[in-house]
Amino acid sequence: MKPASILIVLVLVVAVAGGVAAQETPLNVVATTTLVADVAAQIGGDLVVVSSLLPPDTDTHAYQFTPQDVARVSQADLLLVVGAGYETFLGRLLESAGEIPSVVVSEGVAILPVHAEDDETTAGEPLGVLGQGLVCEGEEDEAAHDGVEHHDHAHGVCDPHVWMDPANVMIWAENIAAAFAAVDPINADVYRANAVAYIAELEALDAELRALVETLPRERRMLVTNHVALNYFAHAYDFDIVATVLPGVSTGAELSPQALIELVELLRAQSVPVIFAEVTANLQLAQLAAQEAGVTLVADLYTEALSDAGGPAATYIDFMRHNTRTIVEALGE
Ligand SMILES: [Zn+2]
Known part of the structure; x- marks a missing residue:
């Protein structure tokens, strides 16, 4: 064995023995939007480097990805997306970037329709719960690809702007903590604790907004x-x-x-x-x-x-x- 190889073996042994040292390189997480990136940064703390694919002050609906964006996504350990048909560019982006582990942070959110059918002056009643049998229009191609019939799915034109209710962002926090724990199980407790603390902040925010609206x-x-x-x-x-x-x-x-x-x-x-x-x-x-x-x-x-x-x-x-x-x-x- 050459000296350099011995050194590498030693470093590996030290890293494994040290446990946490194996995760010294922070997770490289890319979120599609700045909103998702902010929540992910709250949950990840120092253990995760989060960046947003789209910059601040941009309109996601008008976004077209660049070759640089494809390169960033292809290097990520994890891609976080809103889902519910929001990222209309996602299919083409992943085709170019390759198979990146991606997580839909809105899974478990009750999805509202774009327009209420019966009463135009309300926001309508939920079409169903994302990840539990609801297929949003624009995502149906993806569902068809797995070759399974989906007759039991609810279909509809989903409104993806779920973050406009802090209760849904609490679900994001839980999903993101679970996603980080799956990739980095050693630090699962840290992600969980960060999510609990952030959800408490969101509950305080919700109470504050409710009091404001009451005026x-x-x-x-x-x-x-x-x-x-x-x-x-x-x-x-x-x-x-x-x-x-x-x-x-x-x-x-x-x-x-x-x-x-x-x-x-x-x-x-x-x-x-x-x-x-x-x-x-x-x-x-x-x-x-x-x-x-x-x-x-x-x-x-x-x-x-x-x-x-x-x-x-x-x-x-x-x-x-x-x-x-x-x-x-x-x-x-
Ligand atoms: Zn919009």
Whole structure:
């Protein structure tokens, strides 16, 4: 045996004997969005290096991955995705990046429909639970690939913006802790403890947001948003979704002139005071609708991503605080 080989054997023996030393290299985790990355960083602490595929202040619906993104994902130990059809680019990305272990953090979340069928002014009732027999439209191809018939599946156009209710992010925290523990079982207790602590913070956040919303009379809790993004918020905090400017779940949806006229009529009939739009929005249509209906446009919501570190929504908790304050203040005036 050459001296160099002996050294390598010695290092290996020391690493195994040291137990935890075997995980000295932190897990390399890539999350699709900054929201998932923030939660993952809370759970992973020093044991995990988390990065977000999409940068802050970006619109996931308009994202197209680059060769550099493919390279980053292919080097990851674990990829964390929202699921529910949110990452429409995921299939093509994984085709290019290869088989990376990936975890859908929203598994176990009750998924709301994009539009309620019976009553247009509510956020609707859940279509089913993700990971428990619900197939979201856009993910059906994937389900078909395994060659199994899925007659017992509930189908629907899922709203993937589940993080707009902190209760769902508590489920993310549990799923992420379990995913980290599966890859790094030695530190399972640390991930579990971090999740418990973070969930306590989310419970405090939820209580804070609930108290804030309570200051707004029920009849003022009317939401008109640029695209379908606040269903879970409305469901959690008892708001009505009166309308959205863009009809679909994506910011890439189109609006016909007839639909714009109908929207303006609806805004006038319901005496809606505000249209809310996300900071990343193309505001042309929302501006036009607000102008025609004579209502205020507040284009200050963060819906798909965190702000950069200096902005008002640099963590998930600040993101929810900022959005809820913006909504309550605008509707309270
Ligand atoms: Zn969205």
